[in-house]
Amino acid sequence: MSSKIDSRVPKDSGAKSLDCFAAIQSPWNKLVGYQESMHWLSRYNSTFSAACMQALRILEPEYAERAQDMCTAVYQKLYYTMQKFGKYQMDQHNIHPFCRGSFVGALVGDSGDDALMMCGRVQDFGTYRAEKELDICDWDIVGSELCRATTQSLEGGSKSWSENLRPGTQLEYHMVEARGCGDCHCRIVAESRDKYPMPPHAQWECFGPIATADQIKDTKPEDMVEESMVFRGETGYTFANGTNMEDDSNSVANLMRRSSAAAGYIFPTLSYLLRMQKVDEKTVDHVFHCVCEAAGKAAFGERVAIQAVRDWMGVPNTINDGRVMGGYLEMYFQAMGLEYTIEAFNKDEVQYVVDRNNLTVYNEKMADAFVAYWYGMTKTLVNAQWFLWEIKEDTPADKLRIRIAKKIDKFC
Numbered sequence: 001m002s003s004k005i006d007s008r009v010p011k012d013s014g015a016k017s018l019d020c021f022a023a024i025q026s027p028w029n030k031l032v033g034y035q036e037s038m039h040w041l042s043r044y045n046s047t048f049s050a051a052c053m054q055a056l057r058i059l060e061p062e063y064a065e066r067a068q069d070m071c072t073a074v075y076q077k078l079y080y081t082m083q084k085f086g087k088y089q090m091d092q093h094n095i096h097p098f099c100r101g102s103f104v105g106a107l108v109g110d111s112g113d114d115a116l117m118m119c120g121r122v123q124d125f126g127t128y129r130a131e132k133e134l135d136i137c138d139w140d141i142v143g144s145e146l147c148r149a150t151t152q153s154l155e156g157g158s159k160s161w162s163e164n165l166r167p168g169t170q171l172e173y174h175m176v177e178a179r180g181c182g183d184c185h186c187r188i189v190a191e192s193r194d195k196y197p198m199p200p201h202a203q204w205e206c207f208g209p210i211a212t213a214d215q216i217k218d219t220k221p222e223d224m225v226e227e228s229m230v231f232r233g234e235t236g237y238t239f240a241n242g243t244n245m246e247d248d249s250n251s252v253a254n255l256m257r258r259s260s261a262a263a264g265y266i267f268p269t270l271s272y273l274l275r276m277q278k279v280d281e282k283t284v285d286h287v288f289h290c291v292c293e294a295a296g297k298a299a300f301g302e303r304v305a306i307q308a309v310r311d312w313m314g315v316p317n318t319i320n321d322g323r324v325m326g327g328y329l330e331m332y333f334q335a336m337g338l339e340y341t342i343e344a345f346n347k348d349e350v351q352y353v354v355d356r357n358n359l360t361v362y363n364e365k366m367a368d369a370f371v372a373y374w375y376g377m378t379k380t381l382v383n384a385q386w387f388l389w390e391i392k393e394d395t396p397a398d399k400l401r402i403r404i405a406k407k408i409d410k411f412c
Contacts, residue, residue, distance in 0.1 A: 004344040004351075006323070024334040027327045027345065030314030035231055038252045041335040042117050042261065046138040048373060049262035051295035053143045055288045055369075056266055059279050063145070067204035070149040073272035074265050075156035075203075082160035090161060094243040100168025105158020106130040106190060107241060114228045114239045115247070115255040120185070121225075123217040125242055127169050128195045131216065134186035135224040140179035142262045147178040149265050151188060151206040158190075169194065176208040176216070184221070228252070257337045260361055267362035288365060289372045296376020306381055319347075322386050322404035325378045326350035329402070343401075350404040351391075357398055367400055378404060387412070 009029050012020075022034040032040070060066040082089070082105075093107045103126060110122055110132060120134035139146060151173040162168060171190035177183035189210050191198075196211035229235040230249040239247040273279045300306050313327050326345055329352065333340045338358050344351040359367045371390050378388040387409065391401040 004346060004349070005342055006346050024331050026313040026315075026331060027323065028314040028316060030312070032312070032331070034249070034253075037331075037335045038117065038256065041256055041332075042138045044332065044335075045256070045259075045261035045263065046141060047295075047299070048292075048370070049139070049146075049260070049266060050142045051292050051373065052263055052266045052288070052369060053146065054295075055291040056269065057143075058287050058291065059270075059284060060273065064202075064204060067145040067148050068202065069272060069278070070145050070265060070269045071152040071203045071206070073269040074149045075152040076272075077268045078153040078156035079160045082157045083163075086157075086161050086164055090164060093241070093245050095161075095165075096243070097165075100162070100166045101127055102155075102158035102162040102168070102170045103127050103130050103190065104165070105154060105161045106132065106171075107243065107245070108157060108161070109154045109188070110241055111239060111245065111247065111251070112255060114230065115251040116259065116261075117228050117252060117256075118186070119225050119228045121219065122242070124189075124215065128171075128192040129212060129215065130171065130188075130190040132188050133217070133219060134179070135219070136226060137179045137186050139262050140186075142180060144178060144181050146262050146265055147175050147180050147186070148204055148206055149269075151175050152203065153265070154188065154190070172206075174206050174208055174210050176210055176213075178207075185219070187216070189216070253335075253337065258361065260366070263366065264362055267366055270365065271363050284365065285368065288369050292369045292372035293376040296373040296378075297380050299377050300380035309381065320382070321347050322350040322378070322382060322388075322406075323347070325374070325381050325386070325388065325404055326352070328377070328381065329374065348405065352402045353395070354400050354402070355398065356400040359400060371400075371402070374402070 008027055011025055021031065023031040024037045025031050056066065060069065089108060090104070093111065095104050095107070106125060113120065113132065113134060118134050118137045120132065122131070123133050124131035155173045158171065162170065169192045172193055173188055173190045175187070176189050177185050177187040179186050189212065191211055198211050225232070229239045230237055230247065230251060237249065239251065270284065274281065274284065300309070309328065310324065313331065315324055315327065323345060333354060336358070338354050340352050340354040342352060356367050359370055371388070375388045378386050385406045386404060387407050388402060388404045391403050395401040
């Protein structure tokens with residue numbers, strides 16, 4: 001092992017003597033099991049997304065305009081994504097050739113909810129109406145604009161799916177309740193406007209009321225669930241839907257690593273705003289840097305939060321340097337399934353190289369936002385003497401080299 005890297009117990013140590021478990025592992029040999037690590041990853045990405053939403057609110061301050069642009073961007077994104085992958089996904093979801101119309105698109109929303117650990121139940125599923133109720137949503141801290149946009153991602157994907165079938169009834173998706181707005185549940189209802197007519201409305205006004213309010217089936221708090229089907233014994237730890245599609249808990253990591261939570265809605269909107277020349281790149285970079293840096297500092301601004309994450313990773317009391325932030329990053333890289341190289345890990349410096357492309361799924365600016373976020377975290381998780389920054393010199397374009405070390409900067 002390089003002299004720049006502290007010695008570590010190998011990950012396969014004892015594998016011949018004890019059972020191996022699916023877990024992420026800290027540099028100090030602390031294991032966090034798959035279920036817990038996925039819950040942590042879900043909320044981590046949602047918190048990062050909440051910071052990015054605040055940046056978007058600064059860039060486009062008028063609510064209705066911002067919500068409409070989000071709806072437009074994600075509708076287009078899902079429509080064209082499903083044009084590319086729709087037939088494959090329809091086969092996965094056992095869409096029978098006799099089906100027609102856009103109600104079948106609700107199936108991908110249902111399986112996606114479960115894989116993103118947004119547990120609940122389907123209350124209605126048919127040609128003219130579909131209803132899905134969620135008890136848990138880690139995205140509820142992001143903002144109501146996101147709640148509106150989720151209906152349009154469903155509608156765009158469903159429209160695209162329906163075009164692979166014989167012509168049929170088109171549904172309009174509405175968010176009737178949203179945990180992000182203070183409701184007990186998130187509830188989306190899709191209705192046929194031919195059968196259930198309503199006055200026309202702007203795309204972003206895709207919140208209730210709905211025509212079929214009398215058909216809503218509300219679950220009492222005592223009957224609500226806290227885990228997805230893939231983590232519940234009563235369902236055999238298996239997701240199953242009405243078309244007999246089944247999936248196991250690996251679906252959680254598979255989708256969560258691709259979606260980056262609500263960032264999958266915010267950064268496509270940012271790309272749309274840049275393309276439409278509604279914002280300029282220099283301002284975008286400045287706002288995202290400032291907001292994400294502040295959000296990172298706030299993550300460990302309370303000292304009790306520092307001790308909590310140290311205990312979670314098993315950090316020895318003798319370590320109070322950049323390795324603490326480095327270990328935290330490694331937990332994130334592992335949970336996200338990112339390949340990374342450790343170039344240094346000692347009391348003086350920490351340095352990683354990670355695949356940039358996997359951090360820029362929706363927009364190249366995501367990597368910059370993450371770096372600003374992690375820089376802010378370093379300031380409070382370790383202390384203000386420590387900096388985190390990107391090294392661009394001699395780094396391949398598809399790689400992100402991150403360094404954590406002490407330095408003095410009078411303009412930080």
